[in-house]
Amino acid sequence: LERITIRDVAKEAGVGIGTVSRALNGGVIKKETREKILKAVKKLGYAPNWYARILAGGKTRRVMLITPEIRTEFHWRVIKSFDEYLDQLDFETVIYPIISENRIAKIRSGSCITEEVDAVVLCTLTLNNVFGSEYEPIKPMVLLETAQENYDSIDLDNTLGGEMAAKILLSHEAKDFFVLHTREKDPFRISQSISARLEGFRSGLKKAGICLSPQNILHSEIFSGPSHDQIVQIFEKYRNPAIFALIDNFALPILDIASSLKKIPGKDFFLVGYDDQTWTEEAGLTTIHQPIEEMGIQAAQLVVQKLQNPGLSAQQIRLAPKPVIRNTA
Amino acid sequence: LERITIRDVAKEAGVGIGTVSRALNGGVIKKETREKILKAVKKLGYAPNWYARILAGGKTRRVMLITPEIRTEFHWRVIKSFDEYLDQLDFETVIYPIISENRIAKIRSGSCITEEVDAVVLCTLTLNNVFGSEYEPIKPMVLLETAQENYDSIDLDNTLGGEMAAKILLSHEAKDFFVLHTREKDPFRISQSISARLEGFRSGLKKAGICLSPQNILHSEIFSGPSHDQIVQIFEKYRNPAIFALIDNFALPILDIASSLKKIPGKDFFLVGYDDQTWTEEAGLTTIHQPIEEMGIQAAQLVVQKLQNPGLSAQQIRLAPKPVIRNTA
DNA sequence: CTGAAAGCGCTTACAG
DNA sequence: CTGAAAGCGCTTACAG
Numbered sequence: 001l002e003r004i005t006i007r008d009v010a011k012e013a014g015v016g017i018g019t020v021s022r023a024l025n026g027g028v029i030k031k032e033t034r035e036k037i038l039k040a041v042k043k044l045g046y047a048p049n050w051y052a053r054i055l056a057g058g059k060t061r062r063v064m065l066i067t068p069e070i071r072t073e074f075h076w077r078v079i080k081s082f083d084e085y086l087d088q089l090d091f092e093t094v095i096y097p098i099i100s101e102n103r104i105a106k107i108r109s110g111s112c113i114t115e116e117v118d119a120v121v122l123c124t125l126t127l128n129n130v131f132g133s134e135y136e137p138i139k140p141m142v143l144l145e146t147a148q149e150n151y152d153s154i155d156l157d158n159t160l161g162g163e164m165a166a167k168i169l170l171s172h173e174a175k176d177f178f179v180l181h182t183r184e185k186d187p188f189r190i191s192q193s194i195s196a197r198l199e200g201f202r203s204g205l206k207k208a209g210i211c212l213s214p215q216n217i218l219h220s221e222i223f224s225g226p227s228h229d230q231i232v233q234i235f236e237k238y239r240n241p242a243i244f245a246l247i248d249n250f251a252l253p254i255l256d257i258a259s260s261l262k263k264i265p266g267k268d269f270f271l272v273g274y275d276d277q278t279w280t281e282e283a284g285l286t287t288i289h290q291p292i293e294e295m296g297i298q299a300a301q302l303v304v305q306k307l308q309n310p311g312l313s314a315q316q317i318r319l320a321p322k323p324v325i326r327n328t329a
Numbered sequence: 330l331e332r333i334t335i336r337d338v339a340k341e342a343g344v345g346i347g348t349v350s351r352a353l354n355g356g357v358i359k360k361e362t363r364e365k366i367l368k369a370v371k372k373l374g375y376a377p378n379w380y381a382r383i384l385a386g387g388k389t390r391r392v393m394l395i396t397p398e399i400r401t402e403f404h405w406r407v408i409k410s411f412d413e414y415l416d417q418l419d420f421e422t423v424i425y426p427i428i429s430e431n432r433i434a435k436i437r438s439g440s441c442i443t444e445e446v447d448a449v450v451l452c453t454l455t456l457n458n459v460f461g462s463e464y465e466p467i468k469p470m471v472l473l474e475t476a477q478e479n480y481d482s483i484d485l486d487n488t489l490g491g492e493m494a495a496k497i498l499l500s501h502e503a504k505d506f507f508v509l510h511t512r513e514k515d516p517f518r519i520s521q522s523i524s525a526r527l528e529g530f531r532s533g534l535k536k537a538g539i540c541l542s543p544q545n546i547l548h549s550e551i552f553s554g555p556s557h558d559q560i561v562q563i564f565e566k567y568r569n570p571a572i573f574a575l576i577d578n579f580a581l582p583i584l585d586i587a588s589s590l591k592k593i594p595g596k597d598f599f600l601v602g603y604d605d606q607t608w609t610e611e612a613g614l615t616t617i618h619q620p621i622e623e624m625g626i627q628a629a630q631l632v633v634q635k636l637q638n639p640g641l642s643a644q645q646i647r648l649a650p651k652p653v654i655r656n657t658a
Numbered sequence: 659c660t661g662a663a664a665g666c667g668c669t670t671a672c673a674g
Numbered sequence: 675c676t677g678a679a680a681g682c683g684c685t686t687a688c689a690g
Contacts, residue, residue: 005683016661021685030659047438050445052683055380055666062442070399070426073552080428087431094442095424097399099409102416113391113423115379223402224581224608228588252553253585259557260589279553334667345677350669359675381667384682 004046012040024048025058050116060118063303064094065144066107066130067123068189071223072247073277074292078123078144081296089304098125098188108132119303122146129188140306144299145193147316152306154298154317158193161288161321162200165244165272168286168329170208172270174242177205177212178234180226180250183219194246197274197288201244225250231257241269242329248273248280248287255283255328271328284327291319333375341369353377354387389447392632393423394473395436395459396452397518400552401576402606403621407452407473410625418633427454427517437461448632451475458517469635473628474522476645481635483627483646487522490617490650491529494573494601497615497658499537501599503571506534506541507563509555509579512548523575526603526617530573554579560586570598571658577602577609577616584612584657600657613656620648 010017013036022029023037040046050060063086069075083093094113098104107114107130114120119140122130126146127137143153169177179198184190202212220226231254234241245251251273255265263269265284273280273287280287298317306312339346342365351358352366369375383389392415398404412422423442427433436443436459443449448469451459455475456466472482498506508527513519531541549555560583563570574580580602584594592598594613602609602616609616627646634641 003683007683017684018662018686019660022660025685027686028659033659045438047444049384049683051380051384052666053685055378055384055668055682056684056686057666058685071401071405073400076400076428084429084431087429087435092435092442095426097424099405100413100416102413106416106421113421221608224612228585231585232589253582256557256560256582256585257589260561260586279550283553332667336667346668347670347678348676351676354669356670357675362675378667381682382669384666384684385668385670386682387669 003049004044006046006048008044009037009040009046012044013037054116060116061090062092062094062117063119063121063300064096064114064117065121065123066096066098066125068098068125068129068186070095070097072249074247074275074290075123077292078296078299081293082121082144082300083296085297085300086303089300091304098130104130104188118307121299121303123299124191124193125188126192127151140303140310142299142302142306144295145191147318150314152302152314152316154295154302154319156193156290156295156319156321158196158321159200159203161274161290162197162202162244163204164200164288164321164323165197165274166201166204166208168272168323168325169242169244169270170205170210172240172242172266172329174240174270176238176241177210177216178241178243179212179217180243180245180247180254181217181219182222182246184222197246220250222247222249225253228253228257232261235261235263235269243269243271245271245273248275248277248285251280251285251287251328252283255285265328276324280324281326286326286329287324289322289324295319332378333373335375335377337373338366338369338375341373342366383445388636389445390419391421391423391446392448392450392629393425393443393446394450394452395425395427395454397427397454397458397515399424399426399428401578403576403604403619404452406621407625407628410622411450411473411629412625414626414629415632420633427459433459433517447636450628450632452628453520453522454517455521456480469632469639471628471631471635473624474520476647479643481631481643481645483624483631483648485522485619485624485648485650487525487650488529488532490603490619491526491531491573492533493529493617493650493652494526494603495530495533495537497601497652497654498571498573498599499534499539501569501571501595501658503569503599505567505570506539506545507570507572508541508546509572509574509576509583510546510548511551511575513551526575549579551576551578554582557582557586561590564590564592564598572598572600574600574602577604577606577614580609580614580616580657581612584614594657598657605653609653610655615655615658616653618651618653624648 006017006020010020023034086093121142123144145155147153147155205212218230273285276287276289335346335349339349352363415422450471452473474484476482476484547559602614605616605618
């Protein structure tokens with residue numbers, strides 16, 4: 001099986017190889033020539049050799065998305081929308097999950113795929129997390145779900161989201177407030193966003209003169225969620241508890257257990273989630289909506305803009321959460 | 330900043346560039362020359378350019394792992410162990426999740442990263458799924474969690490696992506058997522393994538003269554799990570129900586609800602999961618253990634073997650599940 | 659607007 | 675054992 005090269009395309013189209021290259025990379029070219037070449041490309045099924053292209057100083061049309069997490073619905077949807085948008089513009093996205101420490105080391109040593117992309121987007125991660133403190137970026141970089149001075153970024157006002165949750169929960173006759181929080185060891189996997197939600201919630205309560213007690217913050221593993229015993233205790237000890245789940249997931253066991261206990265949501269207890277995940281509508285969960293797909297798409301747009309115009313000064317886009325009132329509060 | 334090339338090293342060491350290349354890639358070379366070159370490399374801080382190396386016919390030392398799912402604990406752990414093993418051998422693994430259909434199209438068109446790796450491993454996916462029916466592989470290919478004639482593969486005997494679950498559940502005084510199953514629309518995301526577990530379970534029951542009724546198979550979304558109502562109904566209608574969760578996740582709401590209902594696991598109901606996920610031990614869930622990390626590592630080993638010796642005939646490795654008896658059955 | 663040519667930094671037969 | 679040379683498949687000034 002012989003590899004089809006730019007030379008074959010040039011011959012098929014009856015032009016020089018430089019012209020083919022220009023047609024493919026958006027250089028100045030007559031429209032007809034361009035079409036002739038594109039036809040030849042299609043006919044032969046030509047695909048460029050990235051190594052040659054890069055070695056010769058060209059662009060990869062690849063964007064790397066570095067993320068600490070790939071198991072949550074949030075990340076799945078962000079990544080999916082990001083990828084689909086860029087795909088239409090004929091970019092490829094290389095997903096690089098930090099599943100182990102060694103993957104950070106690899107990035108820092110510069111011996112990995114990072115080197116073969118035109119731009120990098122950092123999702124839920126700070127520059128410091130990934131590159132260490134002394135680092136100056138050599139290629140376009142966009143932050144997703146975080147923000148930092150002088151960098152393009154797209155994120156959501158999670159503090160505001162936390163305040164919204166507080167407001168909703170305060171509108172009922174609840175005296176006891178609880179937060180379902182994550183527990184993380186890996187420093188780079190601790191989410192600033194989630195902390196911001198908590199802070200927003202805390203300050204929202206404070207404005208109403210309520211102080212959130214540390215022991216009312218229940219930590220649990222992100223994928224197993226709060227334990228049965230913790231939840232049952234809340235229902236046993238407190239009348240009309242008000243619970244803020246920092247991620248929708250954590251609300252699921254609450255709903256299950258409350259239901260078996262014949263506790264009526266929105267009456268015997270109050271519950272607000274965060275994210276507006278797909279299953280929450282059917283479950284009737286009141287939650288704080290994040291426009292997840294929009295975040296992915298806007299991040300992609302920032303990347304494309306930066307690639308087209310590297311001199312552009314940094315844009316920091318901050319979206320707003322929206323409360324979605326359903327049955328649980 | 331000028332890049333240091335093999336040419337600089339050659340000059341510094343007073344040899345030709347071909348000799349430098351040989352010294353670096355383990356070709357035949359006089360010991361002293363080699364040392365001279367290594368000294369020059371160190372002095373200049375030379376690092377090879379991968380693009381040039383690969384373009385000139387070298388290897389990428391990259392392996393692509395194609396997977397339909399990245400959100401489950403199973404996939405996370407398989408990928409992690411695979412990646413860590415290969416990392417030690419100085420390989421890089423490129424994770425390529427099929428988050429959208431367009432990613433399959435990209436692979437088939439040959440216009441994506443697939444082309445820039447030394448080998449491919451297909452996880453939970455058949456060749457047909459990914460490449461379509463008429464396809465002949467051009468590079469080493471390993472199957473993980475699936476198997477196919479003439480291909481290297483590593484998988485687990487899920488049918489046996491299903492039978493084990495049946496055996497455990499049959500050892501109690503249960504008359505009514507239930508299965509918690511997934512619901513999938515995307516054809517390429519339907520897992521053969523999970524179906525095999527069901528078949529094993531079914532045949533295990535049949536041997537005891539019990540026929541699994543289709544209406545006792547409850548389907549639900551993989552990340553929201555079986556609904557509260559479905560579970561409560563089981564507990565209300567049946568005495569001592571025996572439940573097989575095709576994935577450990579699905580057992581979690583059962584445990585929560587049963588507990589609120591004061592049903593004692595292993596006495597009032599029987600429950601067996603599948604996977605032996607990390608949280609199950611603490612939860613006391615009886616389950617069928619899969620050696621997940623081992624699967625990842627063995628897949629990596631198959632890849633390395635195949636790369637070293639492409640002529641090797643296909644190896645099909647099939648691991649056995651192990652029952653882990655805890656409190657729930 | 660386009661072709662011919664130089665060059666990116668390496669590997670690998672090919673002679674010696 | 676080693677050097678000189680061809681070539682991997684592209685991009686991009688440089689002339690026209």
